Amino acid sequence: MANVSLALGSKSYDVHVSNGSLESIGYLCSSVRLEGKAAVITDSNVGPLYAERVRRSLEDSGYTASVHVFTAGEAHKNLTTVEGIVNEMVQAGHDRTSFVVALGGGVVGDMAGFIASIYYRGIPFVQIPTSVMAQVDSSVGGKTAVDIAAGKNLIGAFHQPRLVLIDPTTLTTLSPRLVREGMAEMVKHAAIRKPAMLHTLRELADEIDLGFTLATIERLPDIIASNIAIKARIVEEDEKETLGIRAFLNLGHTIGHGIEAALPYGELLHGEAVSLGLRAALFLSRRHAGLSAGEERDVLEVLRALELPLTLPSGVDMDRALALTASDKKFQNGSIRFVLLRHLGAPLLSKDITKQDLADALHELKSY
8 A cells, every 4th residue: 555644743543455345434434542432424436336336345444424425516515405414414403513525526525524524623634535636636635616607616725634545446446538638736736846747648558548457456556545645735735725836736726716707517527627728827837937848758758649629619608718717716816826847856936927828828839
């Protein structure tokens, strides 16, 4: 088992990464002295695959567990769903001694973590991420949130999990599109902290064309752990994003979120929007931060090999995408805080990006 530790004082925890480890969740919860009832929160895609295995493991370790399933998809990551699950938890007898188990992808982790942060003013939770994006990024770091009409993740809290359990074999049930979109976050990690990992991701792009072979699955724990270690070190330096360091993890996300929100729900997956946002960030990094054309090509080549989009889908309302980008929560006091790259592995947080720059970057994405 590959372990990555986050040193956050009293909120420190471990991320456990191992193939076939799903059934160890009960033991791991006991090892961190979690007590009370367990509320397993999952969605309609993941629940039928893994909820029973997780519930059985918890009960084998002496816990009473209830399972709470909501309809899968970002469209259901909202306060209405939260209220429904909270009511179910009350009816199941959960109180301030209970804990939450988030079983699923990024949407489940965001929402289950948020529920844990507000239920009885905060109860513990653990993460069992089952998508690439959740395993390499969103399950670690303590950001929890739900969406409202005005934008993504605008209501949330910092609430660190007590542990994270990652079983890479759960990725074998994903479609190729879902695997690839999650790998956009791996490319981001490589760009901001570990450029040498781009070579590994390029190799992985070729491997997953053939599906998940045994050799690929055996490599996944180390690759996932490497990505988690990158995020863990950044979170340790700037847990609540007050120093500007954690903002580096937003590379590609500002414009990416604007594009994603400007399209009908589901037309672009989050990682696909991040891919477009990464290309836009590379374009602006060449303009404002001195990134070389060669380093830009290195990143774009990996995104292309992963078959991630590099041009805007037809029908994008450019004015709406620009307006949504300019209203992103990453802005402070009306000033755009935009992550650029001086070179690969050397990000900076710039306040020099204008709305005209954003418009130019969006225009750049119209062709490749």
